[in-house]
Amino acid sequence: MKLFRLILPATLMVLALSTAAHAFFGFGGKYETVQPQGETIRIKAADITPTAKFYAIRDGGTEIRFFVVKGPDGTPRAALDACDVCWREGKGYRQEGPNMVCENCGMVFNTARINEVRGGCNPHPLERTMDGGDLLLRVAELKAGAKYFATAK
Template identity: 50%
Template sequence: MKRLLLTLTLLLSLPFAASAADDSVRIPLKDVSETAKFYKHDEGGVTVKYFLIKAPDGTVRVALDACDVCYPEKKGYKQQGEFMVCVNCGMKFHVSRVSLVKGGCNPHPVASKVEGDMVVIPKAELAAGVKYFK
């Protein structure tokens, strides 16, 4: 049973695929839920990790899987209910704050917009996050 739970946990932590246009990454809106989904984007040989989650008000929130303080540890975040938790220091952030609050141990915001049935993230936004993953 423990092995099955570990396997399921590992599978759920794997990044999902996102389609990439020339200047943006597009993720189907239907894939965004109250459960954080983690993604990876290659930027010049550096893997930039980020996540999407639907806040209680229904808005889509996008942030790097890193913060301004703990990023050197490369541990990112995990979800506990309606909170994203820094795996390094244990600080908790309500999902309604994700992508709105910057600095400290908050998940670093990534600008995005919803266009029709897609969440659109400019690749330049992800490229700006390279420093957190080198």
């Protein structure tokens, strides 16, 4: 019983500290940081699902954010987590079912439209190629998108 009285408070303390660290430092946030492999970013086939997965790379002091999602037609889609209109707000998109929703203006885009429709509030498309089921993105194109994040709120 004494051991239980010692372990329970210690366990609660660890949980409280880890929760505070998560909130303060952003551990487990929306974006998974990925590292380039040469001139490309490789997203494994197993990670391309109908549920959008959000990634980020760093270019100097700028975090460039993007997402990858499998459209309803089975095609992998990739776009910056920003658009040509609302990017200054720095809010990006969230997913609701098969749609991506602009966090700033509320516009809704079916994932089948990503990479097909450009401009306006559509997610800014990223050219992608496939290699054995994996999705490849060019680092140079991602870095060109840094302008959407450098001065965002």
